[in-house]
Amino acid sequence: METTAFQLNPRTADFVKSKTIKKLFIGGQFVEAVSGKTFPTYNPATGEILAYVAEAEQEDINRAVVAARDAFEDGPWSRMLPQDRARLIYTLADLIERDADVFAEIETLDNGKPIREAKHVDVPLTVEHFRYYAGWATKITGDVIPVNVPNLHNYVRREPIGVVGQIIPWNFPLLMAAWKLGAALATGCTVVLKPAEQTPLSALYLAKLIQEAGFPPGVVNIVPGFGETAGKALATHTDVDKVAFTGSTEVGKLIMNYAADSLKRVSLELGGKSPNIVFPDADFSRAVPGAMQAIFFNQGQVCSAGSRLYIHKSVYDNALADMVSYADKKVRQGNGLDPKTTMGPLVTGEQLNRVTGYIEKGLEQGAKVATGGARADGDLANGYFVRPTVFYDVQDEMTIAQEEIFGPVVAAMPFDDIDDVIKRANLTTYGLAAGVWTQNMSTAFNVAHKLKAGSVWINCYNMFDAASPFGGFKQSGIGREMGEYALENYTQIKSVWLNYN
């Protein structure tokens, strides 16, 4: 179904359909790229072009970093009281809430995700995230240290790191921007943010609201462009103090290398291959839909997706049959703008090919498809839709059980007992998240504590809150976002000594 079949909020229509070039946001102004280049952004449900976006390259990144540096060192931001910083962040949250419908529609148009999720997950979590960190702006305290020297007073200040480069992916475009900006702004840093090339629109709409809220020029700069040019320019820039990245583990390693030259601080939120473990005493009325939502939420394009599904051998056949029936009957694929849609298209044709490539690899290596296993056809053939897919007869060493697919594809495997499943669950280079389904709390805690993962969900999955930390063990990342923990990413410690003798 064409997008024109859906009624858009006039402000969304104006923003997306105006066919004017969406400009970079640098130093508080919307400006064209120095090169004058632009790139298109598409609606993945239909393949149509939504808008042309100015393409940042090295020179634009340089200008944005200068603006961020000026704002950090000399501008009103550098002298602003914590309570005024808090007020600006609260105002931004209020403006996002005011334009919630517009954001939800932009997110669905640009990324493909179901509007009901954009409305009920992405946008409200974004608002809550900014409010949570607005609260922190006035609560970043130091310490007094009882040093063992007479007549010396020693205290510790927690100072903002400075100019921060932030690079984010396309799976939750607005929410990822919020996760990055919230803590950075609360601590008093200034930011150059590069959205993913596939989904730059919500960040550019956010830029309008940052301007409207009254943030001083240069505090936040938003520079869409490509990873290999804009992203690399940002991560290698000698006047950027810290780089915060969310994306693939592969690019995360590049970022660390780029940052090494000037010893930038680095925090990384990377990929995962998260185990989701169903014990025989689970409440299956929750575990079955829970395990399916764990992999199908956001079309499976979630770094913490429960993509390795371990089911106890005594309940394997029955649980699998129920899960397949859920995938067949409960998942409703379609244009994300349709309020009845629960699964939209993948974000790009490239991602579609990647996911179907993994499906073929799984079949080649001997895994079997219980349902799905192909691109969707019929009405959905124009968009990048993959049918919700459940593999069984999967072995731990198969590619589909080892590599991140980032699509609606789950690998189901039986297990024998607790020791067996813990060992196999940890048999991966990743360590982002995990799920455990059981009514026995002794089993739940034992497993939760032995899994090498940054988040463990017991009888639930993909739960997020601005106050609770999120991040990876092993090759799933460095540092934590959210909660008090994320303040570490954007502050540094200064020890001051005073001789009062």
Ligand code: NAP
């Ligand atoms: P990606 O290729 O790693 O891209 C992420 C971001 O990095 C994009 O803005 C991208 O720009 C940029 N980038 C790419 N190459 C770069 C380079 N050489 N230098 C600097 N920046 C560069 O990942 P993706 O394919 O867009 O997203 C999917 C991946 O992100 C998955 O592996 C998923 O697990 C991970 N992810 C992790 C989390 C988390 O919180 N741990 C959250 C979401 C996603 P372009 O858009 O121009 O390529």
Ligand code: MG
């Ligand atoms: Mg990419």
